[in-house]
Amino acid sequence: MENKLNLAKEPEVGTIETGNTIYRVFVQDIPGEAVGDYTATTGPNHPLGAGRNLLYGSGIPGTSFNTFRSYTTMTDYTVDGLSVAEPPFTKVSIRQFGATFPLGTSGTRTTYVLPGPPATLDALTIVQDINVIGTTFEDSYIEVRVEITNNSNVDTKIGIRYLWDLLIGSDDGPTFQTVNPISRLITNETKFSPPEFEALQVADNDNNPNPPTYIVYGTVRGPANIGISTPPTRIQYAAWFASRATTFDYTIDPNRNITLRPNNDSAVLYYWGHNEETAITLNANGGSFSSVAALFATKPGIVPPFINNNICIKVNRIFDVCRQEVTHTKEQTVSSLKCGDFLGCEISKARCFVIKTNKTANTRDTVQVCVELDIAYKTNVQERIMYEIKPFVFTTTANLLVPENAAVSCEVQNPTCESTQLECCLVQTTVHAFIQLQSTGTDSIVIPFVASCPVGLCPTNTAGSTEEDSNNSSNQNAADNNV
Numbered sequence: 001m002e003n004k005l006n007l008a009k010e011p012e013v014g015t016i017e018t019g020n021t022i023y024r025v026f027v028q029d030i031p032g033e034a035v036g037d038y039t040a041t042t043g044p045n046h047p048l049g050a051g052r053n054l055l056y057g058s059g060i061p062g063t064s065f066n067t068f069r070s071y072t073t074m075t076d077y078t079v080d081g082l083s084v085a086e087p088p089f090t091k092v093s094i095r096q097f098g099a100t101f102p103l104g105t106s107g108t109r110t111t112y113v114l115p116g117p118p119a120t121l122d123a124l125t126i127v128q129d130i131n132v133i134g135t136t137f138e139d140s141y142i143e144v145r146v147e148i149t150n151n152s153n154v155d156t157k158i159g160i161r162y163l164w165d166l167l168i169g170s171d172d173g174p175t176f177q178t179v180n181p182i183s184r185l186i187t188n189e190t191k192f193s194p195p196e197f198e199a200l201q202v203a204d205n206d207n208n209p210n211p212p213t214y215i216v217y218g219t220v221r222g223p224a225n226i227g228i229s230t231p232p233t234r235i236q237y238a239a240w241f242a243s244r245a246t247t248f249d250y251t252i253d254p255n256r257n258i259t260l261r262p263n264n265d266s267a268v269l270y271y272w273g274h275n276e277e278t279a280i281t282l283n284a285n286g287g288s289f290s291s292v293a294a295l296f297a298t299k300p301g302i303v304p305p306f307i308n309n310n311i312c313i314k315v316n317r318i319f320d321v322c323r324q325e326v327t328h329t330k331e332q333t334v335s336s337l338k339c340g341d342f343l344g345c346e347i348s349k350a351r352c353f354v355i356k357t358n359k360t361a362n363t364r365d366t367v368q369v370c371v372e373l374d375i376a377y378k379t380n381v382q383e384r385i386m387y388e389i390k391p392f393v394f395t396t397t398a399n400l401l402v403p404e405n406a407a408v409s410c411e412v413q414n415p416t417c418e419s420t421q422l423e424c425c426l427v428q429t430t431v432h433a434f435i436q437l438q439s440t441g442t443d444s445i446v447i448p449f450v451a452s453c454p455v456g457l458c459p460t461n462t463a464g465s466t467e468e469d470s471n472n473s474s475n476q477n478a479a480d481n482n483v
Helices: 335-339 473-480
Strands: 015-019 023-028 038-042 065-070 075-078 090-093 098-103 107-115 123-133 141-150 156-165 175-179 190-192 199-203 215-219 234-239 266-272 280-282 288-298 310-333 341-358 365-381 384-400 407-421 426-448
Touching: 015 098, 015 107, 015 123, 023 107, 023 123, 023 141, 065 123, 065 141, 141 156, 141 280, 156 288, 175 266, 199 266, 266 288, 280 288, 310 365, 310 384, 335 365, 335 384, 341 384, 341 407, 341 426, 365 407, 365 426, 384 426
Parallel strands: 075 090
Antiparallel strands: 015 023, 023 038, 065 075, 065 156, 098 107, 107 123, 123 141, 141 288, 156 266, 156 280, 175 199, 190 234, 199 215, 215 288, 234 266, 310 426, 341 365, 365 384, 407 426
């Protein structure tokens, strides 16, 4: 394998540099060389400062490239000189068919016109745009777009692969996490077929003074405001040195850690049509398809642009609390007073429950409550202390905010009673208490999304299977048989 530094060796005169003040992109344009290879860095007005790599190369392309597959003719078209096709597919270099020119000041277009037989088995026009979108940090990102048009008179089935060579500072093997939903920290080769997350993030974990130094994000199924119309059918987090040796097909090794020496060299592979089952059909005489993916970078702790800046979570919430003082008087018959002396009363049990809630035009609703007390009436019968338990029930109302689907709880606090004997067996009892009502329920709240976490605090996966599938394993195995 040729040294990576030798691959990123194109002189400045062979590279077109474009972009804005936030991001800069660099595309190879020497005729006959790897026309269309690309890389990207930050610009002078990025919060990270100028010259921070999003892809390997420090402004010199050579290690990130795209491949275009025809399932119809079993051909892999690429400008890369070292990669090898997996039989029965054959590799065809399209360097001689490529031409690169600027798209204004913001990007670069490379067009490959494959003329068809006998020069090439397929007649295709492939347009690759490496473009910086936006003007500020908040709205800028790097877009990699490929459009393939079928110029032949037969339908053609195609696939597209982007290979992005990652580099953050001096760390050539950044770690990987999915975003929305957020995954565990991934350090071993992994595939997602299909990927069911909004974006991916990679962060350094070594070779820099205080990692993570910064975070690079790649779009997957979103974000919606970037406009990813057709998400990839597969994402692979892979060893660069192994995957770049292939034109298209790559089989991961889930036991290979690509974030630590000696394999500290990671890449992300995007596929649209990773096998014949997921291949894109281009209709004859003009059928076309476009693939789009974007990347951008932030400091740890900075809410990244485009990614959903808020995370919605479910929490148990107290909506409102009301504490109301109540007093109620009623007459009770105490039979033990026929032959004894009345000594007073005490409350032995207190409880309450909500009868109903009436919605009002005000912000608070009217809650009707039933209060149930057990009162122990104390008498002295022939020098013996006796207690007669009598129920004491009444209703009251209170005002409380009760949102839809909320539950209302009730509690009797500090109940007391006073009783006066009126006749032989008749007493008048006054009860005093506080009734506390509380409305509770599950509520959705929004919290800010913070870019990543310190790598040392994240759960790390270094062994075992790292295949992440949205479908069950049997479905995945069936798909893999078509790879």
